[in-house]
Amino acid sequence: MTQRDHWQTVWTTKAPEAVSWHQDDPAASLALIRAAGLRRDAAIIDVGGGASVLVDRLVEAGFIHVAVLDISGAALQHTAERLGPLGDEVAWIESDVLSWRPVPGLFDLWHDRAVFHFLTDPAQQAAYVAVMRRALGPEAQVILGTFAPDGPERCSGLPVCRHDSASLSAMLGPDFRLEEELDEDHHTPGGMVQKFHWCRFRLD
Numbered sequence: 001m002t003q004r005d006h007w008q009t010v011w012t013t014k015a016p017e018a019v020s021w022h023q024d025d026p027a028a029s030l031a032l033i034r035a036a037g038l039r040r041d042a043a044i045i046d047v048g049g050g051a052s053v054l055v056d057r058l059v060e061a062g063f064i065h066v067a068v069l070d071i072s073g074a075a076l077q078h079t080a081e082r083l084g085p086l087g088d089e090v091a092w093i094e095s096d097v098l099s100w101r102p103v104p105g106l107f108d109l110w111h112d113r114a115v116f117h118f119l120t121d122p123a124q125q126a127a128y129v130a131v132m133r134r135a136l137g138p139e140a141q142v143i144l145g146t147f148a149p150d151g152p153e154r155c156s157g158l159p160v161c162r163h164d165s166a167s168l169s170a171m172l173g174p175d176f177r178l179e180e181e182l183d184e185d186h187h188t189p190g191g192m193v194q195k196f197h198w199c200r201f202r203l204d
């Protein structure tokens with residue numbers, strides 16, 4: 001089964017509110033985005049956004065250039081349907097992030113919650129960073145939320161690579177300065193607690 005097939009199956013067989021990563025309030029993401037201090041016309045992309053309500057909160061907050069990328073068209077459809085006319089100006093991008101060819105330098109903020117951690121192969125991790133670098137403009141910021149070193153070893157039935165700021169800094173390279181990090185206990189709809197680690201970087 002390809003990655004795309006896996007995620008299409010998830011998003012066509014499960015209710016968005018029932019998946020383990022669901023959250024009613026993307027509080028950590030919003031706190032880090034607030035700290036990034038962006039103008040309302042900043043270009044923001046939520047990579048692997050799935051059915052997250054983060055895009056709703058961003059549009060409601062007045063951000064006018066918001067994109068959501070996901071490998072699953074079904075995930076994007078859930079989110080677009082939920083948003084209705086509020087999502088008319090959102091750019092919906094159906095693509096595997098690893099093969100995506102972004103317009104160079106377009107984005108001021110790259111946000112990823114629980115997507116990068118599925119990349120367990122160093123070649124894929126490097127490919128992800130290369131796509132991200134291409135997409136980012138000068139002094140852009142990157143927010144990555146992954147399972148922490150004491151977090152789960154699998155997510156959605158797939159193995160993950162758990163991270164802290166040292167492992168993420170090593171992968172991103174010296175051009176990215178770590179500005180902030182935080183730990184989060186995510187409470188799944190099934191009542192489990194998952195340890196996340198978040199980092200916000202700035203491109204020097």
Ligand SMILES: C[S@@+](CC[C@H](N)C(=O)[O-])C[C@H]1O[C@@H](n2cnc3c(N)ncnc32)[C@H](O)[C@@H]1O
Nearest residue numbers: 007021048049050052070071072096097113114
């Ligand atoms: C664990 S979910 C997290 C969803 C969302 N970020 C959130 O926090 O609710 C992972 C998401 O990444 C998407 N995804 C997985 N691999 C991807 C890839 N290689 N490229 C783009 N999206 C991917 C999946 O379809 C899914 O929506």
